[in-house]
Structure formats: C-alpha cells, structure tokens
Amino acid sequence: xxxxxxxxxxxxxxxxxxxxNQAPAGRTETLQRAAAFIQQGDLASAENxxxxxxxxxxxxxxALNLLGVVRLRQQNSAEAADLFHQAIQTGRKAAGPHIxxxxxxxxxxxLEAVAELQEALAIAPGDEQAxxxxxxxxxxxAMNAIQSGGENKAMAVLLxxxxxxxxxxxLLYDSGLVEYESGAYQAADRSLTEALKLKPxxxxxxxxxxxxxxxxxxxxxxxxxxxxxxxxxxxDPTAQYGLGYILMAEQRIEEAKQAFERSLALQPDQTxxxxxxxEIAAQQGQExxxxxxxxxxxxxxxxxxxxxxxxxxLAYRAAKYGEAKADFERAIESAPGYQKAHYYYALTLSRLxxxxxxxxxxxxxxxxxxxxxxxxxxxxxxx
Amino acid sequence: MQGRCIFLTALIVVFVVPFxxxxxxxxTGNTTPGTFVDITQRCGIxxxxxxxxxxxxxxxxxxxxxxxxxxxxxxxxxxIYLVNGAPIDDxxxxxxxxxxxxxxxxxxxxxxxxxxxFEDVTERAGVAGTxxxxxxxxxxxxxxxxxxxxxxxxxxxILYHNNGDGTFTDVTTAAGVGGSGWSTSAAWVxxxxxxxxxxxxxxxxxxxxSDLWCGERQPGQRAYCHPDLFQPITLLLYHNEDGKHFxxxxxxxxxxxxxxxxxxxxxxYDHDGYPDIFIANDSMREFLFHNKRNGTxxxxxxxxxxxxxxxxxxxxxxxxxxxxxxxxxxxxLIITDLGNQKYASYTNSHDGTFQYASYTNGLAGITLxxxxxxxxxxxxxxxxxxxxxVAQGHVLDTIDITTPTLHYxxxxxxxxxxxxxxxxxxxxxxPVFSEKWAARGLASGDxxxxxxxxxxxxxxxxxxxxxxxxxxxxNHWLMLKLVGTRSNRDGIGASVKVTTSAGIQYATxxxxxSYCSSSDIxxxxxxxxxxxxxxxxxxxxxxxxxxxxxVPADQIITVTEPRQ
Numbered sequence: 001x002x003x004x005x006x007x008x009x010x011x012x013x014x015x016x017x018x019x020x021n022q023a024p025a026g027r028t029e030t031l032q033r034a035a036a037f038i039q040q041g042d043l044a045s046a047e048n049x050x051x052x053x054x055x056x057x058x059x060x061x062x063a064l065n066l067l068g069v070v071r072l073r074q075q076n077s078a079e080a081a082d083l084f085h086q087a088i089q090t091g092r093k094a095a096g097p098h099i100x101x102x103x104x105x106x107x108x109x110x111l112e113a114v115a116e117l118q119e120a121l122a123i124a125p126g127d128e129q130a131x132x133x134x135x136x137x138x139x140x141x142a143m144n145a146i147q148s149g150g151e152n153k154a155m156a157v158l159l160x161x162x163x164x165x166x167x168x169x170x171l172l173y174d175s176g177l178v179e180y181e182s183g184a185y186q187a188a189d190r191s192l193t194e195a196l197k198l199k200p201x202x203x204x205x206x207x208x209x210x211x212x213x214x215x216x217x218x219x220x221x222x223x224x225x226x227x228x229x230x231x232x233x234x235x236d237p238t239a240q241y242g243l244g245y246i247l248m249a250e251q252r253i254e255e256a257k258q259a260f261e262r263s264l265a266l267q268p269d270q271t272x273x274x275x276x277x278x279e280i281a282a283q284q285g286q287e288x289x290x291x292x293x294x295x296x297x298x299x300x301x302x303x304x305x306x307x308x309x310x311x312x313x314l315a316y317r318a319a320k321y322g323e324a325k326a327d328f329e330r331a332i333e334s335a336p337g338y339q340k341a342h343y344y345y346a347l348t349l350s351r352l353x354x355x356x357x358x359x360x361x362x363x364x365x366x367x368x369x370x371x372x373x374x375x376x377x378x379x380x381x382x383x
Numbered sequence: 384m385q386g387r388c389i390f391l392t393a394l395i396v397v398f399v400v401p402f403x404x405x406x407x408x409x410x411t412g413n414t415t416p417g418t419f420v421d422i423t424q425r426c427g428i429x430x431x432x433x434x435x436x437x438x439x440x441x442x443x444x445x446x447x448x449x450x451x452x453x454x455x456x457x458x459x460x461x462x463i464y465l466v467n468g469a470p471i472d473d474x475x476x477x478x479x480x481x482x483x484x485x486x487x488x489x490x491x492x493x494x495x496x497x498x499x500x501f502e503d504v505t506e507r508a509g510v511a512g513t514x515x516x517x518x519x520x521x522x523x524x525x526x527x528x529x530x531x532x533x534x535x536x537x538x539x540x541i542l543y544h545n546n547g548d549g550t551f552t553d554v555t556t557a558a559g560v561g562g563s564g565w566s567t568s569a570a571w572v573x574x575x576x577x578x579x580x581x582x583x584x585x586x587x588x589x590x591x592x593s594d595l596w597c598g599e600r601q602p603g604q605r606a607y608c609h610p611d612l613f614q615p616i617t618l619l620l621y622h623n624e625d626g627k628h629f630x631x632x633x634x635x636x637x638x639x640x641x642x643x644x645x646x647x648x649x650x651x652y653d654h655d656g657y658p659d660i661f662i663a664n665d666s667m668r669e670f671l672f673h674n675k676r677n678g679t680x681x682x683x684x685x686x687x688x689x690x691x692x693x694x695x696x697x698x699x700x701x702x703x704x705x706x707x708x709x710x711x712x713x714x715x716l717i718i719t720d721l722g723n724q725k726y727a728s729y730t731n732s733h734d735g736t737f738q739y740a741s742y743t744n745g746l747a748g749i750t751l752x753x754x755x756x757x758x759x760x761x762x763x764x765x766x767x768x769x770x771x772x773v774a775q776g777h778v779l780d781t782i783d784i785t786t787p788t789l790h791y792x793x794x795x796x797x798x799x800x801x802x803x804x805x806x807x808x809x810x811x812x813x814p815v816f817s818e819k820w821a822a823r824g825l826a827s828g829d830x831x832x833x834x835x836x837x838x839x840x841x842x843x844x845x846x847x848x849x850x851x852x853x854x855x856x857x858n859h860w861l862m863l864k865l866v867g868t869r870s871n872r873d874g875i876g877a878s879v880k881v882t883t884s885a886g887i888q889y890a891t892x893x894x895x896x897s898y899c900s901s902s903d904i905x906x907x908x909x910x911x912x913x914x915x916x917x918x919x920x921x922x923x924x925x926x927x928x929x930x931x932x933x934v935p936a937d938q939i940i941t942v943t944e945p946r947q
Contacts, residue, residue: 217723218788219751251725251748283742317738343695350686362685365695366668 027053027060034066043070061092068100077104095124099133106137110157113137118164134161135170142174146380151182169199173208177380180212188212203232207239207381210246214376219250237267242378244276249376253280271300272379275307287314305335313344316351324348339368415764416811417797419838419850421818426849427501430465433488434844435481437473438605439594443481443515443537443565444471445607445778446587447756447823447843449899452830453521453530455508456549460495461830461903463839465847466516466534467491475592480538481515490516490534494549499831510551514538518824518899522571524580525626526872533582535566535899540584560621560629565590570647570895572658573871574636575678576924579623580871585644585662588613598781606781610665610699615641618662637679643667648705648896650714651878653735656926658876658891661689663700663718669727673735686736689716689729693739698724699778702825702898706760707731707889708769708800712880714891717746719755719773719898722782722789726750726758726773744804752788753796754778757825757897761836765858765909767888768800774822774840774898792819795840795850815850828903834860834937836907841900859910859936865892868944869925878922879906883913910936 030049037046047070053063068083081104087097098120105113114137120130138161145154158175165171172195179188192209196202206229213222226243233239244259257280260273278293291314297307312327328345335341346361434444448466455462469481469488483489490512493501505511514536521530529545539561543551555561565587571580590613598606618638621629633639646663653659657674664670668690672680684690691697698720708715713731720726725747729737741747750773757774764770775793782789794816798805809816824841831837835852842848861881865874877892888908894901910916919931923944931942 217786220788251742251751253748285743339696340694343691346685347688358686365691366697369696 027057027063031062031066034063038066038069038073041073043073046070059086059090061087061090061094061097064090065094065097065100068097072100072104080104093123095120095127095130098123099127099130102130102133102137106133107140110137110141111160114157114160114164118160121164131165131168134164135168135174137161138171138174142178145178146181151178154178155182167198169195169202169205172198173202173205176205176208176212180208180215185212185216189216201228201232203229204381206232207242210242211378211380214246214249214378217376219246219376222246223250235266236381237263237270237273238379238381240266241270241273241276244273245376245378248276248279253283256280269300271297271304274300275304275310278307278310282310282314287317290314303330303334305331305338305341308334309338309341309344312341312348316344316348319351321348321351325352337368339365342368415766415799415854415856416808416813417763417770417799418813418853418855419763419797419815420813420853421815421848422851423846423849426499427503428463428493428847428849429503430467430491430493430847431487432465432841432844432847433468433470435468435471435488436844437471437475439474439592440597440605440607441471441475441592442588442590442607443468443517445780445821445843446517446567447821447899448516448841449518449568449757449824449897449901450826450839450841450847451519451521451532451894451901452826452828452839452903453532453894453901455492455530455532455545456494457529458495458497459832460497461828462495463491463493463501463847463849464510464519464521464532464901465491465493465839465841466519466824466899467512468844469515471515474594477591477593479592483512483514486511490519495830504549508549508551509553510534510543512536513541517566518568519901520569520571520582521894521901521904522580522582522875523872524571524582524623526579526867528872530873530904533560533569533571533584535562535569535584537565539563540566540569554627558627558629559631562586562619562631564616566619567645568647568895568897568899570649570660570893571873571875572649572660572893572895573623573876573924574620574658574660574674574680575622576657576870576876576926577623578867578869578871578925579626580873580875581623582619582621582629583638583647583660584619584621585642585647586616586618587645587665588643589616598785604781604784606779606785610643610667613643615643615664615667617641618644632678635679637675637681638672640670640682642670644670645701646703646718646896646898648703648716649876649893650705650891651876652705652714652731652737654713654878656922656924658924661703661705661716663703665701666697666699668697669700669718683735688739689737692725692727693742696724698727700727702756702758702774702896704758704760704771704896705891705893706769706896708760710768710802710886710888712887712889714889715740717758717760717771719750719758721754722752722777722786726753726755746798746805749798749805749807750796753793754789755796756823757840757900759825759827759836759838759897759902761827761838762800762907762909763797763836763852764799764854764856765834765860765911766856767858767883767885767909767911767913768802770800771796771798771805772825772827772838773798774820774825776819776821776823776843780821790819792821794818795820795822812854815848818848820848821845823898824900825897826900826902827897829862829905829907829939832939834862834907858912859914861908861910861916861934861936862939863906863908863919863921864904864939864941865906865921865923866941866943867923867925868946869927870923870944873904874921874923874942874944875904876924880918880920880922881908881910881916882918882920883910883916885911885913905939 034049064087068080071080084097098116102113102116141154141157176188176191210225240263247256263273281290294307308331315324331341342365349358451464518535532543597608620633643665660672662670671684702719716729718727730740754777755773760769773796821843916934921929
C-alpha cells in the first residue's frame with residue numbers, strides 16, 4: 001500500500017503539468033495553484049480555486065479531475081470517483097482521471113484498476129505513472145496471493161496487466177512468482193524465462209527461476225541459474241544456502257557443504273545452513289558432529305521439525321527408542337506434515353512393540369507422500 | 384600384488400566401519416573399468432522385441448520383457464531364452480488377451496554351440512509362447528536334472544517341462560500353474576524346504592484394455608498411465624505337491640497383501656534356514672515376506688525398514704537383487720526405480736532389519752537421474768566385491784518432453800563396488816555404456832565360461848544385447864554348480880560362504896532377481912589375487928552343511944549335496 005500512496009503524490013504532479021499544458025492561460029494559473037494547494041495539504045484553498053473554474057465551466061475535465069483528487073485526500077472516495085467519471089464523460093481524452101480511478105480501485109478491485117490503466121495508456125502510451133501504478137497493482141496482487149492465497153485472482157490481474165504491457169519483465173517476474181506459489185511450475189518457468197529474455201541478468205528473476213527449476217526437479221538448470229545469480233550477488237547468504245540446497249538435491253554433497261559454509265560465513269545465524277550441515281554429517285556417519293549441529297539449530301529454533309526429527313533418527317539408530325519417541329513427538333507437533341518424522345516415529349513405535357500405533361503412523365506417513373515424488377523448495381529471495 | 388593389498392585394506396575398513404556408514408566420494412584403491420563388448424550380431428542373436436505400441440498407450444507396451452540364461456541341454460554352455468510380446472490391436476476391446484500370431488512375436492530359445500555362436504531352436508524346442516510375454520523363471524521343478532521354464536504373460540502363464548532331449552512340453556494345465564491377470568517376474572524357491580521347488584509369481588496391476596487418457600491432451604504427449612490409477616493385485620504362490628502338480632496357496636501362506644509387483648528376489652536374510660521373499664512393488668510400499676518356517680509368511684517390510692526409502696517415501700520399485708554387497712555374510716537389497724527417486728539400497732543390520740544406505744554408499748548420487756529395471760550384483764572384475772549392472776530407461780516415452788533431465792532411452796549403468804561404496808565406472812567401460820536403450824530385462828551369467836560374468840539385456844520394442852565381459856584383469860575366480868540330493872536338485876536357496884585368506888564372501892543360489900529375468904544358476908565368486916579357496920561352506924535347504932577345503936581357483940566345480 002505504501003507504493004500506492006507514493007504514486008498518488010506523483011500523480012498530482014502529473015496532473016498539475018497536464019493542467020498547464022492543456023488549459024487556457026487564465027484557467028491554467030488557477031489549476032496550477034489548486035495543484036500546489038493540494039500538494040501543500042491546503043485542501044480548502046484548492047477547492048475554492050477549483051470551484052471558481054467549475055462555477056463558469058461545470059464540465060471542465062481538468063478541474064473535475066483535480067477536485068476528485070481533493071475528495072480523495074478528504075477520504076471521500078465515492079465522491080472522488082464520481083468526479084473522475086464526470087471528467088471522463090466530458091469526452092476530453094485525458095489519462096489523469098483514469099489513473100486516479102485506478103488509484104481508488106487499486107487495492108480492492110485490482111482488475112477494474114488495471115482496466116482504467118489500460119484506458120490511460122491508450123490515451124497516453126508509455127505514461128510513466130500509469131506504468132508504475134500498473135506494476136504496483138500487479139505486484140501487490142502477487143504479494144497478497146503469496147502471503148495469503150488467492151493465486152487465481154492474482155493471476156487474473158497479472159494476465160490483464162500483461163495484456164496491457166505484454167513485454168514488461170517485472171510483470172512477467174510477478175507472474176512467475178504467483179505461478180510458482182500455485183504450483184504451476186512450468187508456467188512459472190515460461191514467465192521467468194521470458195522476463196530474463198527481456199531483462200538479461202535480472203537478479204530476482206534468476207533466483208526465482210532457480211527455485212522453479214528445483215521444484216520441477218531440474219536441479220542442474222537450477223544450479224546454473226543460482227550460480228549466475230551469485231556471480232552478481234556473491235554475498236547473499238540465502239542464495240548461498242540455496243545453492244547448497246540445490247547441490248544436495250544433486251547429491252553433490254561436498255560442494256553443498258562448501259556452499260552452506262559460505263552461507264554461514266556471511267550470516268552466522270543461518271539456522272537452515274547449520275541444519276543442512278548436520279544432515280551431511282549424519283549422512284557421512286559423523287554422528288557427533290551431526291548431533292552438535294542439530295542441537296545448535298534447536299537452540300535458535302526449538303521447534304525446528306527437521307532438527308528434532310534428525311535427532312530422533314540418531315537416537316533411533318542408537319536404539320534409544322524412548323528418546324527417539326520423544327523427539328519425533330515434538331517434531332510432529334512442530335511439523336505435522338513432515339513425512340520423515342511420521343515414518344521414523346512409526347518405526348520407533350514398532351520397536352517399542354506398539355504395533356497398532358505404528359501402523360497408524362505408517363498410514364499417516366504414506367498419506368503425506370507428495371503426488372509426484374520428492375519435491376525440493378528453496379526459500380524466496382531475501383528483499 | 385597391488386590388488387591384493389587393496390583388498391586387504393578394504394576388508395580392514397569394513398571391519399572397523401561397516402560398509403554403508405561411510406561417505407563415498409572418490410574411491411581410493413585401484414579402479415578397474417569394465418569392458419563389456421556387444422557380441423549380439425557376431426554370436427547370431429537376432430531377436431527383436433515386439434511391444435506393439437498403439438495410439439492408446441496401453442501399459443504393457445512399455446513394460447518390456449525378460450531374458451533367461453540357462454543351460455537347457457546340460458552341455459555346460461549357457462543358452463538364452465528371450466521373451467516376446469504379441470500383437471495388440473489399436474484399439475483393443477476390453478477383456479482381450481493378446482495372442483501371438485506368428486514368428487515375429489515368438490519367444491526365442493537360442494542354443495549355444497561349442498564355438499560360442501548361437502542357433503535359434505525355438506520351433507524344435509517348442510517354447511515360442513502363446514501370449515503377450517513378460518517374464519521367465521528357470522528351475523528344475525521335477526528334479527530330473529533338466530532345467531524347466533516358467534513364462535509369465537498378460538492373461539495366463541506357461542510352464543514348459545524340459546524333456547531332456549532338446550524339447551519342452553507345455554504342462555501348464557496339468558501342473559495347475561496357469562494363473563491369471565498380468566504376471567511379471569516369477570521365481571522358483573523351495574519355501575518349505577521339502578526338496579521340491581515351489582513357484583512364486585508377481586502380478587502387476589488389475590489392468591485391462593480400457594481406453595484411459597493420461598498425460599497432456601496434445602499431439603505426441605499422451606502418456607502411459609501411472610500405476611496409481613489401477614488397483615493392486617495379490618501374488619501367486621504355487622506349492623509343488625509331487626514334482627508334477629502344484630497347488631495355489633498364497634492365501635494359506637499369508638501372501639494376502641495386494642501389491643504392484645514387478646521384481647522378485649529371494650534370500651535367507653535372517654539366517655534362519657528358510658528362504659524369504661522380497662517383492663519390488665511399483666509406487667507403493669515394497670514387500671518383504673519373512674518365512675515363518677511353517678509354510679506361512681509375515682509381511683515385515685515396514686518394520687524391517689525396506690518398505691520405503693530412508694525418508695519414508697515410496698518409490699517405483701522395478702528390479703531387485705538380494706545379495707551381500709558388503710561381504711558381511713548377510714544379504715543386502717538393491718532396488719531400481721525411476722529417475723529422481725534414487726535406486727534404493729538397504730544394508731542388512733543382522734537383526735532382522737535393514738538400514739537405507741543409498742546416501743552413504745554413493746548409490747543415490749550415481750542414480751539420481753537414472754531409471755532402472757533389471758539389476759544384478761555381479762563382480763565384473765573379480766576383485767571380490769559385488770558390483771552392479773543395471774538395465775536403464777524411463778518407463779514413459781514422453782519423459783524427454785516433460786522432464787528433460789530424464790530419458791526414455793539410457794545407457795546401462797555399471798557401478799563398481801570398491802569395498803566402501805559404489806562408483807560409476809560406466810563411461811570408462813566401453814562403447815556399450817554410451818548406447819541409449821529402452822532397456823528392461825537383464826540376466827547375468829558366464830556365457831563363455833571364462834570366469835567373467837557376462838550379461839544379456841532386453842529392450843522394449845527393440846533388440847536384445849549380449850554383452851561379453853572382456854574386462855582386463857588377472858584376478859581369480861571360482862564358480863559353483865550345486866546339485867541337490869535331499870534338497871531341490873538346483874540347490875536353489877542354498878547359502879554359500881567362501882573363505883580365502885583375504886576374507887569371506889557369501890551368496891544365495893538362485894536364478895531369481897532382476898526384472899522379469901532369470902540368471903545363471905551357478906554361483907560366481909571373484910577372488911582377487913587368491914589362487915585357492917580355503918573353505919567353501921554350503922548350507923543346503925535340507926539343513927545339511929557341507930565344507931570343501933583348499934579348492935583351487937579359476938574353475939567351475941560341481942558340488943553335490945551329501946545324501947546324509
């Protein structure tokens with residue numbers, strides 16, 4: 001929403017300029033004065049100036065438009081929208097009222113907002129404010145979808161926005177993000193690849209494409225993208241972790257270990273990198289080192305399902321079934337959807353002779369199996 | 384001398400830190416790449432598998448078929464039996480059982496002549512098959528000294544009795560082993576140690592020729608349907624009643640869990656003297672049937688930790704081998720599956736359970752992007768460690784479009800066991816490992832009796848390949864042909880322990896394992912630089928324990944079970 005507010009201020013400048021360029025000389029000064037009053041927050045003086053014009057020319061589109069802005073500032077969106085519509089109905093082709101209507105619609109009715117911006121850009125192709133607002137609305141929709149669902153609605157907005165600006169790399173990037181979140185990895189792959197064609201080296205798109213490839217089980221292409229990203233941003237600890245994670249998926253354990261260590265060097269409290277180093281140590285039979293790493297993770301995050309499970313597995317392997325059971329119970333409480341925790345919990349219960357409970361846990365574990373087998377997901381890029 | 388030292392070192396490592404618990408990066412010790420040479424044309428094998436692909440993408444079209452390596456005429460030379468498909472109409476009405484309609488879809492028996500070439504004796508032998516063939520299992524079920532053939536098909540199966548004169552007779556009906564449904568791998572095993580081989584048959588799915596569309600609805604992107612869309616089906620277990628007649632006892636024996644079986648392997652994993660059965664199931668949990676020594680089994684896959692991978696995930700189990708890959712005297716498991724799943728290996732923990740070992744022994748890294756079917760643990764370089772030969776290729780002929788990192792056609796895999804884990808030596812092991820095949824079945828055996836394990840690979844809707852092992856090595860070897868007297872005549876199920884001054888090795892006598900295939904019944908041991916075997920200990924299914932001492936290397940010996 002902050003972006004939208006900033007755009008509103010920007011829009012006022014544009015309208016002031018618009019007034020200067022399009023209005024007759026006498027009225028121009030009045031309109032400029034009104035715009036200045038609005039920017040200063042002196043809404044009463046702005047209204048007086050604008051009413052002086054509208055008294056003689058009630059259908060003056062520029063005055064109607066600026067008066068709509070005054071109403072917006074007065075939190076009277078309904079009247080503001082009415083004034084913008086009146087400005088449009090005068091028949092004078094002006095982008096401003098459409099942009100202002102888009103501002104009103106932006107947050108709650110993004111599709112309508114995009115339609116207004118489409119009108120604005122038809123009148124004023126390439127209008128920077130309209131383009132910025134279009135991108136902001138699309139991004140806001142994307143972020144809303146990522147944070148709280150509603151990917152379909154967001155995609156409708158993004159598709160509409162892309163029909164207005166078909167070659168905009170940022171819109172393609174946002175589309176890719178939403179497609180990724182909704183599990184449409186191939187679509188995300190296409191959007192992000194297109195974004196990178198239009199804007200080579202676009203770092204966020206490189207990172208997002210690496211995530212997408214990994215989710216598609218295309219580990220090598222994911223690695224290539226992540227390495228390209230890291231060539232530009234070698235000090236991004238999240239990306240170093242991401243590279244390590246991809247290399248783990250490729251079973252290139254030693255290289256993965258190095259990447260996690262780089263990530264930790266950049267950001268020593270990187271819990272996930274410590275966890276992965278513990279996983280590597282466990283795979284290599286270095287149980288002491290693994291236990292140390294998992295313990296460190298739990299000091300930072302006592303509810304880390306992966307670390308609790310990993311410690312449980314170590315206890316299980318050491319035939320400390322009581323300890324293992326407690327670890328798995330905590331793990332499942334923290335991460336009820338973690339298949340591995342349920343599986344080892346079931347094995348532990350089986351060793352403890354609790355066969356019925358074990359069967360139940362096996363069934364739960366089976367139900368958590370991903371439809372298309374193993375899936376790998378990287379965290380989103382850090383802002 | 385160098386090889387000997389390395390072997391000793393490896394054994395010491397195993398003693399201190401058991402195989403499978405160490406990370407395997409780059410191997411230490413010598414790396415002997417294999418040399419496998421394609422001699423198919425040269426030796427006169429001109430087999431072409433007929434899958435009969437249709438626009439409907441009927442599932443059998445992509446499953447391929449198996450191969451048997453066996454000596455049907457007891458001339459000491461392995462012969463080759465190749466299973467073939469049958470014509471499938473496009474479309475085929477539901478309820479149809481495809482039939483062979485002529486020589487182009489016949490199964491083929493190739494007899495090996497003394498000069499190492501093969502002649503097609505299918506017609507004379509009478510083993511052309513009748514339907515859409517899948518698998519083959521070799522075993523002397525009537526203990527007459529001649530190996531018999533069981534051939535699985537879609538619809539019903541065939542038992543060919545070996546008449547001992549170069550011909551076979553279809554005795555399916557009289558024996559009562561025709562079965563039903565879609566059978567895949569089969570295995571001969573004397574599960575009750577009564578001296579007669581019984582028969583276990585895996586069945587894949589409850590499947591018919593219904594017209595189901597799977598994959599994208601775009602030209603060229605219709606795909607074979609995932610097994611999840613079909614119901615599982617139980618195994619068949621035939622108890623050998625009198626050497627002629629069988630009784631289907633799967634319910635009575637406790638083999639009641641429906642599965643999606645593709646591979647079968649047998650071994651006595653808990654050393655209780657009775658053979659246990661592993662079933663590789665596709666995209667559901669794998670089965671380990673523990674033999675309760677009273678004619679019944681318990682399915683213990685989950686509690687034994689072999690039902691799923693090390694993270695609790697199921698996978699598309701296809702081929703399987705049940706062999707002691709770490710030379711600790713206890714059978715371990717290798718199961719092939721699809722790309723991005725990593726072949727599963729489980730190290731025997733000696734307490735009735737196993738530990739998933741693919742991460743620790745390097746197999747996960749080697750096989751991440753491969754799809755495997757037939758698999759055999761063969762010691763290709765005779766260094767005393769069982770290596771892996773895998774027939775590969777994804778099940779979906781559209782996979783290259785949908786997942787470009789995976790492939791419908793792949794080269795085979797040769798993974799060397801260096802005593803600490805597996806190392807992929809395919810690329811340095813000859814041009815065969817650059818060939819791209821939709822490989823399915825695989826059988827191993829010493830075709831030319833030179834002490835090196837050869838393999839035959841089948842491909843889906845393509846030729847079969849005879850791959851001669853020409854690995855350059857001076858390592859020694861020993862091969863045992865067991866002849867049971869109180870036990871079944873093949874000695875199937877016997878455990879053989881070989882002790883040299885360098886250590887021990889262990890093997891189960893079986894023709895089963897791999898995918899839909901049947902391998903040389905003779906038990907092969909690579910001996911590295913050892914020229915003599917200090918002790919051979921055979922645990923016969925009858926319970927008899929036999930020892931042979933101070934046996935010279937580099938020979939094939941026949942070991943006959945003492946009558947008392």
